[in-house]
Amino acid sequence: MTSYIQKIQEVSERLLKECKVDMVIGFRKGTIPLMNEPYFARTPEDVQNLVWDSNCGINLANYLTDRKENIGIIAKGCDSRNIVTHIIENKIKREQLVIIGVPCKGMIDKRKITAMFEDEITEVTEDENNVTVKGNGFEKVINKNDVLQQNCALCIHRNPVEYDELIAETVEEPRDIDRYADIREIEALSPAEKDKYFEDLFSTCIRCYACRNACPLCYCPTCFTDEAKPQWVGKSQDQTDVETFHFLRAFHCAGRCTDCGACERACPVGINMRLLTRKLEKDCFDLFEWEAGMSLDVRPPLDTYKPGDPDDFIK
Amino acid sequence: MKIFSIAKDKWADGLDRLTESYRLFGPVKEEEFYNFKELAKDEAPDLNYLNTRLSPKAIIYPQSETMFEYSLDESREDHHIMKEVDNSYSPQAVIGVRPCDAKAFLLVRLNFDTPEYKDPYWIRAYESTTLVGLACDSPCSSCFCTTAGCGPYHEEGMDILLVDADNHFLAKVLTEKGEKLIKAAGWDRAADEAEAGKKIETGKQAAEAKISAFVNTDRLQEIDTVELYKAPFWEDVSFSCINCGTCTFVCPTCWCFDIQDENSGTSGLRMRNWDSCMFPLFTVHGTGHNPRGTKLHRVRQRFMHKLKYYVDKYDVGIQCVGCGRCVRSCPVNIDIRRVCDLMNRHGTEKDSCAA
Numbered sequence: 001m002t003s004y005i006q007k008i009q010e011v012s013e014r015l016l017k018e019c020k021v022d023m024v025i026g027f028r029k030g031t032i033p034l035m036n037e038p039y040f041a042r043t044p045e046d047v048q049n050l051v052w053d054s055n056c057g058i059n060l061a062n063y064l065t066d067r068k069e070n071i072g073i074i075a076k077g078c079d080s081r082n083i084v085t086h087i088i089e090n091k092i093k094r095e096q097l098v099i100i101g102v103p104c105k106g107m108i109d110k111r112k113i114t115a116m117f118e119d120e121i122t123e124v125t126e127d128e129n130n131v132t133v134k135g136n137g138f139e140k141v142i143n144k145n146d147v148l149q150q151n152c153a154l155c156i157h158r159n160p161v162e163y164d165e166l167i168a169e170t171v172e173e174p175r176d177i178d179r180y181a182d183i184r185e186i187e188a189l190s191p192a193e194k195d196k197y198f199e200d201l202f203s204t205c206i207r208c209y210a211c212r213n214a215c216p217l218c219y220c221p222t223c224f225t226d227e228a229k230p231q232w233v234g235k236s237q238d239q240t241d242v243e244t245f246h247f248l249r250a251f252h253c254a255g256r257c258t259d260c261g262a263c264e265r266a267c268p269v270g271i272n273m274r275l276l277t278r279k280l281e282k283d284c285f286d287l288f289e290w291e292a293g294m295s296l297d298v299r300p301p302l303d304t305y306k307p308g309d310p311d312d313f314i315k
Numbered sequence: 316m317k318i319f320s321i322a323k324d325k326w327a328d329g330l331d332r333l334t335e336s337y338r339l340f341g342p343v344k345e346e347e348f349y350n351f352k353e354l355a356k357d358e359a360p361d362l363n364y365l366n367t368r369l370s371p372k373a374i375i376y377p378q379s380e381t382m383f384e385y386s387l388d389e390s391r392e393d394h395h396i397m398k399e400v401d402n403s404y405s406p407q408a409v410i411g412v413r414p415c416d417a418k419a420f421l422l423v424r425l426n427f428d429t430p431e432y433k434d435p436y437w438i439r440a441y442e443s444t445t446l447v448g449l450a451c452d453s454p455c456s457s458c459f460c461t462t463a464g465c466g467p468y469h470e471e472g473m474d475i476l477l478v479d480a481d482n483h484f485l486a487k488v489l490t491e492k493g494e495k496l497i498k499a500a501g502w503d504r505a506a507d508e509a510e511a512g513k514k515i516e517t518g519k520q521a522a523e524a525k526i527s528a529f530v531n532t533d534r535l536q537e538i539d540t541v542e543l544y545k546a547p548f549w550e551d552v553s554f555s556c557i558n559c560g561t562c563t564f565v566c567p568t569c570w571c572f573d574i575q576d577e578n579s580g581t582s583g584l585r586m587r588n589w590d591s592c593m594f595p596l597f598t599v600h601g602t603g604h605n606p607r608g609t610k611l612h613r614v615r616q617r618f619m620h621k622l623k624y625y626v627d628k629y630d631v632g633i634q635c636v637g638c639g640r641c642v643r644s645c646p647v648n649i650d651i652r653r654v655c656d657l658m659n660r661h662g663t664e665k666d667s668c669a670a
């Protein structure tokens with residue numbers, strides 16, 4: 001995907017020069033291996049800083065919320081679906097945007113790679129299929145597909161669904177992927193086992209809210225966890241409060257989440273809170289055949305009523 | 316102070332003896348990351364770690380700490396009276412703390428232990444803690460301790476400095492607390508001071524030579540505060556920030572907290588929890604007005620506090636020990652080294668958006 005860089009820079013430069021946009025939101029090269037930083041180019045000279053590789057896992061739709069400018073935005077499959085969701089939810093207007101679509105081949109999992117080595121990783125490079133990891137006294141070539149973020153390995157919408165410019169030819173969408181094997185395992189647990197499972201899952205949470213803040217869906221002016229009058233959730237490390245935050249946040253994402261993986265990627269302690277959002281994603285598909293952000297013309301199931309909506313839950 | 320030699324085959328025995336008079340904490344690998352944990356009996360600290368995910372600050376300053384308890388039951392005579400909880404401040408020792416983390420306690424102390432104000436919780440916990448440091452022979456490429464007033468063999472803040480010397484540790488005793496711990500562990504083999512001192516010096520030079528990241532801080536004090544506050548680079552610096560609390564929570568020198576009362580039925584607790592200047596709620600007023608209403612305000616506050624206000628107020632350098640945790644943990648790669656350099660060179664050249 002590094003071959004996309006030149007095209008991204010060309011398109012961005014043209015858009016800025018022609019004053020079609022006031023800024024282009026993309027990534028600049030990170031200061032440490034396996035990281036890039038979300039970045040905005042405001043001038044044609046700035047575009048030389050724009051990069052693209054498999055470390056662009058942060059969802060850039062998060063940077064559009066309520067902005068007033070005309071914006072060019074680099075969008076992989078999931079970003080584009082969250083941009084669609086943003087437009088549907090009136091957080092940005094379609095006419096403000098020039099969406100620069102990037103067919104995506106998946107982002108690499110920083111944590112997975114780091115955990116493979118005892119020593120520090122000092123340099124990571126990549127080509128189309130492989131990632132080369134270097135450190136003090138070691139060098140290893142890894143197949144990129146073995147170290148993808150889990151959400152990328154399970155992704156079935158790699159190509160942008162809504163775009164104005166496309167950086168490269170579309171990539172083939174994976175088929176026959178069993179997206180929910182782990183979710184079914186949790187569904188099969190007894191209530192007591194689930195209780196224990198989630199207690200363990202969130203036991204290391206430090207309540208930094210990186211998951212919430214990296215999420216393009218979490219744009220509430222005041223999150224329920226931050227409400228002080230009245231205060232809904234306690235602030236301590238109490239397990240009930242920690243889990244209340246995670247469960248409620250997940251419910252707020254029902255029918256909206258695209259499983260972009262930004263939450264899990266952002267978590268400094270490696271919690272897979274996607275297990276919650278993916279259960280809701282699965283339910284939305286099972287109940288409404290709904291996948292978030294696939295079209296600007298269809299209202300999401302949770303803000304529409306149809307006589308045929310499933311009602312088996314009413315007992 | 317004295318230097319002892321601890322044979323590695325005597326290490327576990329000594330730790331075992333220490334558990335009779337100390338609660339022991341040390342780095343332990345949990346799944347992917349190392350963190351400081353209270354060690355169970357017969358559990359050894361795993362000293363092969365590069366750095367822990369979270370700093371050991373929570374051992375002295377827990378993320379949630381109960382200060383008082385009270386009853387709202389009006390049939391009780393003591394209802395609505397705050398009573399101090401009986402927190403344990405029995406002696407504890409942190410084994411294998413890195414020099415950067417040990418020094419960080421001294422930086423934090425400037426806030427919690429002042430001539431005017433004494434924070435009894437922090438001070439009691441700090442005074443009951445012995446810090447057994449481990450010199451850092453493999454600093455990470457994101458560590459910048461040597462230009463942040465610290466270093467891989469830095470002794471400030473430690474009670475004992477351990478240096479790994481193959482089949483034994485050299486233990487340089489730095490304080491009375493350290494001396495007491497060495498005695499309690501029964502590590503009584505004195506090393507040849509001259510030879511051991513030389514070894515430590517050689518190790519120190521080798522470790523310092525491995526540090527590959529640096530910050531410049533020489534101009535921070537002289538730059539006008541308002542000029543720095545108004546600098547044009549803050550928009551660029553803050554753009555990617557998502558305003559989570561990761562940097563502040565992993566930081567060994569961030570000390571801010573919030574006090575909360577939590578009731579359950581008629582009983583309640585008054586506790587303090589870590590807070591973060593990255594959170595909007597940190598500064599929101601009772602009126603609803605927020606003087607730091609945008610993320611630019613909040614990002615600027617964090618860096619200005621660490622690299623300017625603190626520098627001016629205490630005159631002991633920056634409020635950072637260069638451990639590099641925020642650099643490694645930030646979900647969007649905001650790098651304090653880059654920001655520090657932008658601040659330090661402000662006004663010397665035309666500000667660019669420094670990519």
